[in-house]
Amino acid sequence: MYGFPVTPSKPRWQSKTYSINLAVIALAGAELKLQFLQPFLPVNAFLLISFLLPIVNSILRENTDRAVGMDDFGVSRSNRVATVVLLGFAAAVLTALLVWAPAP
Helix, strand or coil: CCCCCCCCCECHHHCHHHHHHHHHHHHHHHHHHHCCCHHHCCCCHHHHHHHHHHHHHHHHHHCCCCCECCCCCCCCHHHHHHHHHHHHHHHHHHHHHHHHCCCC
C-alpha cells in the first residue's frame, strides 16, 4: 500500500523472541524453587533477569526479518484465542507446581 515490500508473517512458534521468553519463564520458575543460579551470581538472579530480558528482546526485535502473524495455517480466531488461553493456563499450572513443590 505504501510501496514497502510485504513479507509474509511467521507463526508464533517460529519466533525467537517467544522462545526466549518461554525459556526465561521456565528457568525463572525453576530458579524460584531450586536456587540453582543464585550461588553463582553476584547479584539477585531475578534482578539480573529483569535487567537482561528487555535488552535481549530489543536485540531480537531489531534483528527480525518477518512479523509474527495470527493468520497462520487458516486457523480461525476462536481457535487462536483458545490456544492462547490454554498455553497461559499451562504456564500458570507449571509455575504453581514449581513454586509449591516441596524443596529437595
